[in-house]
Amino acid sequence: MKRTITRLLMAPSVIVLLLWMIIPLSMTIYFSTIHYNLLYPGSTRFVGWLNYDFFITDPAFLTAIGNTTLLVGSVLIITVVLGVALSALIDKPFFGRGIVRVLLISPFFVMPTVNALVWKNMMMNPVYGIFAWIWQSLGLTPIDWLSTYPLFSIIVMVSWQWLPFAILVFVTALQSQDHEQKEAAQMDGATSWHIFRYLTIPHLSRPITVVVMIEAIFLLSVFAQIYVSTNGGPGYSSTNLAYMIYNQALLQFNVGTASAGGLIAVVLANIVAFFLIRAVGKNLTV
Amino acid sequence: MSYLTINRLQKHYDNYHALRGINLSIEEGEFIVFVGPSGCGKSTLLRTIAGLETSSSGKINLDGQEISELAPAKRDLAMVFQSYALYPHMTVKENLSFALRLAKAPQTEIDEKVRIASTSLQLDTLLERKPKELSGGQRQRVAIGRAIVRQPKVFLFDEPLSNLDAALRVQMRLELARLHKQLGTTMIYVTHDQVEAMTLADRVVILNAGQIEQVGTPLELYRQPKSRFVAEFIGTPKMNLIPIDQIDNQGDRLALSVGGGKTSFPVSRLQEDINTNSTLGIRPEHLALVDSDGDLSGHVELIEHLGSEAYAHVRLSNQQRIIVKAAARSRIKDEQQVHINIDTDEIILLNDSDRVISMIAEETVYD
Ligand SMILES: Nc1ncnc2c1ncn2[C@@H]1O[C@H](COP(=O)(O)OP(=O)(O)OP(=O)(O)O)[C@@H](O)[C@H]1O
Numbered sequence: 078m079k080r081t082i083t084r085l086l087m088a089p090s091v092i093v094l095l096l097w098m099i100i101p102l103s104m105t106i107y108f109s110t111i112h113y114n115l116l117y118p119g120s121t122r123f124v125g126w127l128n129y130d131f132f133i134t135d136p137a138f139l140t141a142i143g144n145t146t147l148l149v150g151s152v153l154i155i156t157v158v159l160g161v162a163l164s165a166l167i168d169k170p171f172f173g174r175g176i177v178r179v180l181l182i183s184p185f186f187v188m189p190t191v192n193a194l195v196w197k198n199m200m201m202n203p204v205y206g207i208f209a210w211i212w213q214s215l216g217l218t219p220i221d222w223l224s225t226y227p228l229f230s231i232i233v234m235v236s237w238q239w240l241p242f243a244i245l246v247f248v249t250a251l252q253s254q255d256h257e258q259k260e261a262a263q264m265d266g267a268t269s270w271h272i273f274r275y276l277t278i279p280h281l282s283r284p285i286t287v288v289v290m291i292e293a294i295f296l297l298s299v300f301a302q303i304y305v306s307t308n309g310g311p312g313y314s315s316t317n318l319a320y321m322i323y324n325q326a327l328l329q330f331n332v333g334t335a336s337a338g339g340l341i342a343v344v345l346a347n348i349v350a351f352f353l354i355r356a357v358g359k360n361l362t363v
Numbered sequence: 364m365s366y367l368t369i370n371r372l373q374k375h376y377d378n379y380h381a382l383r384g385i386n387l388s389i390e391e392g393e394f395i396v397f398v399g400p401s402g403c404g405k406s407t408l409l410r411t412i413a414g415l416e417t418s419s420s421g422k423i424n425l426d427g428q429e430i431s432e433l434a435p436a437k438r439d440l441a442m443v444f445q446s447y448a449l450y451p452h453m454t455v456k457e458n459l460s461f462a463l464r465l466a467k468a469p470q471t472e473i474d475e476k477v478r479i480a481s482t483s484l485q486l487d488t489l490l491e492r493k494p495k496e497l498s499g500g501q502r503q504r505v506a507i508g509r510a511i512v513r514q515p516k517v518f519l520f521d522e523p524l525s526n527l528d529a530a531l532r533v534q535m536r537l538e539l540a541r542l543h544k545q546l547g548t549t550m551i552y553v554t555h556d557q558v559e560a561m562t563l564a565d566r567v568v569i570l571n572a573g574q575i576e577q578v579g580t581p582l583e584l585y586r587q588p589k590s591r592f593v594a595e596f597i598g599t600p601k602m603n604l605i606p607i608d609q610i611d612n613q614g615d616r617l618a619l620s621v622g623g624g625k626t627s628f629p630v631s632r633l634q635e636d637i638n639t640n641s642t643l644g645i646r647p648e649h650l651a652l653v654d655s656d657g658d659l660s661g662h663v664e665l666i667e668h669l670g671s672e673a674y675a676h677v678r679l680s681n682q683q684r685i686i687v688k689a690a691a692r693s694r695i696k697d698e699q700q701v702h703i704n705i706d707t708d709e710i711i712l713l714n715d716s717d718r719v720i721s722m723i724a725e726e727t728v729y730d
């Protein structure tokens with residue numbers, strides 16, 4: 078009796094959440110099986126797997142998969158390595174530590190679009206960007222970063238955005254590290270490097286797992302930076318899966334194929350998540 | 364020169380003077396215990412010896428070498444922390460061998476030392492476990508083992524047993540005493556626990572507000588404290604301190620009026636002249652309840668039965684409160700009128716500046 082009442086009372090929210098998830102998903106599945114192009118209204122015939130076939134055999138598809146992997150992987154490595162190093166550096170008290178910390182965290186509060194614009198126009202612009210100025214003052218020819226190294230530029234922007242998140246997590250974790258352990262190690266003859274290697278890194282293994290999992294989820298769908306800076310180009314050289322789907326749906330008006338791409342992305346994300354959790358998740362259970 | 368010498372050691376924190384001129388000599392193989400009230404600087408002194416805190420001034424010499432400027436690892440000391448401070452991601456074996464591995468000792472030597480330490484501390488079966496899979500007592504033993512494998516010149520312990528339950532504390536205390544006997548290494552031990560101090564120590568150092576109040580064997584401190592602070596600090600329950608109302612010099616004895624009663628004290632045991640405003644100190648165990656004709660009298664406010672003994676809290680006829688040790692199954696009731704005899708051999712006299720001016724009765728010192 079009691080159980081029925083609890084269930085009844087929970088039902089509205091559960092149902093809303095379910096609909097919230099089910100309706101877009103089933104509509105996407107439905108769209109992915111019909112011919113649905115905004116340029117040909119009225120044509121909604123069933124096409125089976127054709128949209129999927131079309132998406133996968135698109136010459137951009139493999140490039141996009143490669144780019145997505147490269148982007149996610151590089152940003153993860155950069156943010157984790159730099160994040161651990163920087164947070165270990167600012168863990169010790171020094172003059173102005175508070176300000177340094179705030180400055181290190183602040184990029185996280187910059188909107189992705191603004192981030193991309195700042196990098197595009199103020200840092201990487203080949204004429205009046207800061208890098209161009211540095212190159213010029215060194216007597217070198219300025220590089221047009223966005224067209225010469227488009228994916229690398231995107232990686233820099235996204236890393237800049239996500240590094241603060243990693244630092245935030247690691248700094249908090251470092252504060253919970255036991256002080257007496259470090260002193261004991263010091264008495265055992267450990268140098269700062271030994272303490273970092275044998276005590277700090279193992280202590281950070283769980284926070285690193287958390288950062289990798291959370292960042293991976295968000296990095297799979299990076300879009301704004303690409304949209305604002307390179308538009309996925311030149312060619313497909315900086316197109317990731319999310320941008321490719323957008324490209325299908327809103328540049329080529331092919332909603333059917335875009336839906337198929339979206340579902341492929343969902344499947345791929347789940348595969349990644351599965352292996353990720355298998356690989357690092359056991360860190361979380363102990 | 365002795366093994367470990369501490370000379371005019373001072374420690375200033377930003378705005379706190381934690382150690383105010385510590386002078387101490389320790390012989391090789393001694394078991395030294397630091398006691399004192401909370402915040403008196405015991406840990407600070409220990410950590411300064413270890414090199415975890417830098418001293419503001421003063422010198423520390425160990426085995427003929429000045430160590431006050433050396434890094435902690437170079438001092439050849441090992442420390443056991445109150446929180447154990449085991450390395451959580453390493454197994455017991457890795458914890459024990461960490462220092463040796465850092466020092467790049469040969470594997471056979473590491474294995475041998477770990478084996479010896481783990482056998483003597485009964486850790487053999489736990490070597491592959493992580494610290495979090497151990498009980499408190501086992502963790503404590505690993506922490507001690509980690510210190511032992513380094514074969515340091517001096518062991519430093521900062522309240523190592525305070526996180527253990529009472530039964531385990533007794534067991535570990537015995538184990539430490541056995542270890543000290545077996546290794547013969549110098550040990551410095553910080554504790555709050557008087558029983559630990561009295562049972563383990565060759566000599567006890569009593570600290571008060573960053574200064575050494577007195578150094579001596581446990582028995583010396585018990586029988587011949589130098590000051591009111593030490594007199595009150597050593598012994599549970601505390602020594603009774605009763606102001607002396609009147610002193611009559613009767614040749615070789617002083618007649619003392621205290622607490623509404625009378626007692627006497629031999630002049631020969633005075634170190635210096637006694638003046639008015641002196642205080643008489645007598646421990647609860649040196650007072651006895653008698654049926655009549657006691658030195659003091661009063662009524663019992665409360666009696667505490669501890670099983671092996673009982674303590675009567677007595678309000679004397681002049682309203683002063685004292686504690687008297689009574690027999691375990693004494694039938695004394697609250698509010699009962701009682702008489703108390705003083706064991707005059709055990710009386711301690713303090714002058715008006717809280718220094719002890721009496722000496723112990725010779726014949727009872729070492730019997
Ligand atoms: N890092 C510090 N900065 C400023 N003052 C400190 C610092 N560490 C300790 N003190 C002060 O120095 C005094 C001695 O501290 P210490 O830790 O040596 O006391 P303790 O005798 O070990 O006390 P307990 O028995 O409670 O452990 C205390 O009054 C404490 O407030």
Ligand SMILES: [Mg+2]
Nearest residue numbers: 405406407521
């Ligand atoms: Mg302390």
